[in-house]
Amino acid sequence: MILPEAKLYVDGKVRQAEGGKTYDVLGPWTGEVVTKAADASAADVEESIAAARRAFDETDWSTNHAKRFELVKKFRDLIKANNDRMVQIARVEAGAAIGATYAAHVNNAVDGMDALIDLFPEVKWEEDRGRASAMGGKYLSDRKIVYEAIGVAAAITPWNVPLYVNLGKVIAGLLAGCTMILKPAPNTPSAATILGELALEAGFPAGVFNVITSEDPAMAGELLTKDARVDLVTFTGSTLVGKKIMENGAPTLKRVFLELGGKSANIILDDAPNFAMAVASSMVVFHAGQGCAICTRVLVPESRYQEALAILEQAYAGFADKWGKFDEPTSIMGPVISKKQMDRVLSYVELGQKEGARVLAGGKARPDKGGGYFIEPTCFVDVKNDMRIAQEEIFGPVLVVIPYKDDEDAIRIANDTTYGLSGMVQGSAERAQKVAKRLRTGSVSVNGGMCIAGDLPFGGYKGSGIGREWGREGIEEFLESKVIATGVPA
CATH class of the missing domain: 3.40.605.10 (Aldehyde Dehydrogenase; Chain A, domain 1)
Incomplete structure (x- = not known):
């Protein structure tokens, strides 16, 4: 002990x-x-x-x-x-x-x-x-x-x-x-x-x-x-x-x-101040994705979809040796809480592939990290919002990437969920504010704003x-x- x-x-x-x-x-x-x-x-x-x-x-x-x-x-x-x-x-x-x-x-x-x-x-x-x-x-x-x-x-x-x-x-x-x-x-x-x-x-x-x-x-x-x-x-x-x-x-x-629960969306507009950084930082790795308000769906414009995938592929590759280390001061990702949770997350990885999504990065258990419950940071692409991996809370290090046509389509996709806990919008200030106001969710971060803090009310809409x-x-x-x-x- x-x-x-x-x-x-x-x-x-x-x-x-x-x-x-x-x-x-x-x-x-x-x-x-x-x-x-x-x-x-x-x-x-x-x-x-x-x-x-x-x-x-x-x-x-x-x-x-x-x-x-x-x-x-x-x-x-x-x-x-x-x-x-x-x-x-x-x-x-x-x-x-x-x-x-x-x-x-x-x-x-x-x-x-x-x-x-x-x-x-x-x-x-x-x-x-x-x-x-x-x-x-x-x-x-x-x-x-x-x-x-x-x-x-x-x-x-x-x-x-x-x-x-x-x-x-x-x-x-x-x-x-x-x-x-x-x-x-x-x-x-x-x-x-x-x-x-x-x-x-x-x-x-x-x-x-x-x-x-x-x-x-x-x-x-x-x-x-x-x-x-x-x-x-x-x-x-x-x-x-x-x-x-x-x-x-x-x-x-x-x-x-x-x-x-939550299945929050991170909407990255095509005029985001730093598009590459916005996309790269959408990886679900903090505390192995075990947070109800973490944005586990990232919505990117169809016009820049391939660019976004290339950025994410590079970002995940760069993170590959930066997680799962107990004594590393800069590490933000360890194991999931239990074998039961690890099995649950891995079952969603399998499900996502059966649904037709493609694993861009990760997707495997990592017993080489130790005797605990380690899963690689995982990213699914070619995801449709009606897939279960896009609708259900996985509560693990799994990101799904969904393309959208225009702002109206992004809002529709973001709101097309039984959840409504949090969300993010990144883009030019006025445009991002307009999108944020139309999201059916309890809190929204616009361009990195801290929407969750002890002096602010926190909670959700819908489920x-x-x-x-x-x-x-x-x-x-x-x-x-x-x-x-x-x-x-x-």
């Missing part, structure tokens, strides 16, 4: 699961055990729900804004002080290359946490809506809106950038005044359980924050999403599981907000989700609004 055992954090205590049960966590780089994690039972999940419910109902966590703000800031400081541990967890457990670790995995997570804390003073807790009359002026009311925490919130998080997603949900929910239960993916428990340790050190009241880990990917989630004591579920993961969570929450009418994370909007997702009207003499 490389990492310490990942333990539960329930009702203010860091502890083992019922009966001391654990499971092995395999590292993506080696395929070998890197830690053991507490394997929670249904009774452990029940205790976490009861603790969170009690902490919300019987303490002043939800109403004492100043107190919890100070505790969350202390929590933030402890997370920053443990930066080296966070980096080690991301590298060993999530399979992040160093270049990806010091970007999306840890630095962006910490920056986003800072942004949420900075935005907290902007959240309104009470709003005066003025005096109004009714019934022909016989009745007057002074009206105000009070915003308050919804209650107990369950956060179910994925394995791709676990610390980033964990902090986006947990910090926002805690700042809003909710009590939280965090259930991470089985592959990446440590990025969650370390937060439990630090919450205890920060002095959080018992039950305010709880962390449950389990080898079973569904058991704890099923209990959390069906229990009437849980008021809200926030989930990041696949669209299929998101639909199941909505179904589970329907009988108790839970609030559910979801950040789901990419419901609601927003990050930004002030991400905190407000955890709030209810209450109207209070007080009668006054006419």
Whole structure:
């Protein structure tokens, strides 16, 4: 083992699961055990729900804004002080290359946490809506809106950038005044359980924050999403599981907000400021393509299609020896998370060829890189947008290249998907803005603009989700609004 055992954090205590049960966590780089994690039972999940419910109902966590703000800031400081541990967890457990670790995995997570804390003073807790009359002026009311925490919130998080997603949900929910239960993916428990340790050190009241880990990917989630004591579920993961969570929450009418899959398009216009650079940088290699907002379809003009293919062929050839190295500081691509995911990606490579697309680069597993789960950066060309490799989220280092006739055709192709999470447009400024405004997607980068940041709302259209994370909007997702009207003499 490389990492310490990942333990539960329930009702203010860091502890083992019922009966001391654990499971092995395999590292993506080696395929070998890197830690053991507490394997929670249904009774452990029940205790976490009861603790969170009690902490919300019987303490002043939800109403004492100043107190919890100070505790969350202390929590933030402890997370920053443990930066080296966070980096080690991301590298060993999530399979992040160093270049990806010091970007999306840890630095962006910490920056986003800072942004949420900075935005907290902007959240309104009470709003005066003025005096109004009714019934022909016989009745007057002074009206105000009070915003308050919804209650107990369950956060179910994925394995791709676990610390980033964990902090986006947990910090926002805690700042809003909710009590939280965090259930991470089985592959990446440590990025969650370390937060439990630090919450205890920060002095959080018992039950305010709880962390449950389990080898079973569904058991704890099923209990959390069906229990009437849980008021809200926030989930990041696949669209299929998101639909199941909505179904589970329907009988108790839970609030559910979801950040789901993506098949985002990168539209490169024929007048892009640096066409060659735009095309070359469209390679799907960052964190082995394991990001929901990564643009995995690149749309290039038919008039420059062959030019684009030549650029990509050269770019992939130049990247061939720059990935899959654990100790290389500039590397941004390592393995995929598991053998199951590797098999899934390779099955799509096979499918794409059967559909008639051509492999321009990559397409093979690379066991020579080590005992883990390595797949070459892969690029498909001669792709039609109705192919499954162009429509379904592969979640691996696979790019598909699709030609388009004109701007209208590019917009049509980009929007012709069940997803709508992110996107890119590169071209002359005014033209690119016009295209961006017509994309049915939650965020768009124009000419390299950073559309995903901790102070901006993030989420999708269509099958990419419901609601927003990050930004002030991400905190407000955890709030209810209450109207209070007080009668006054006419």
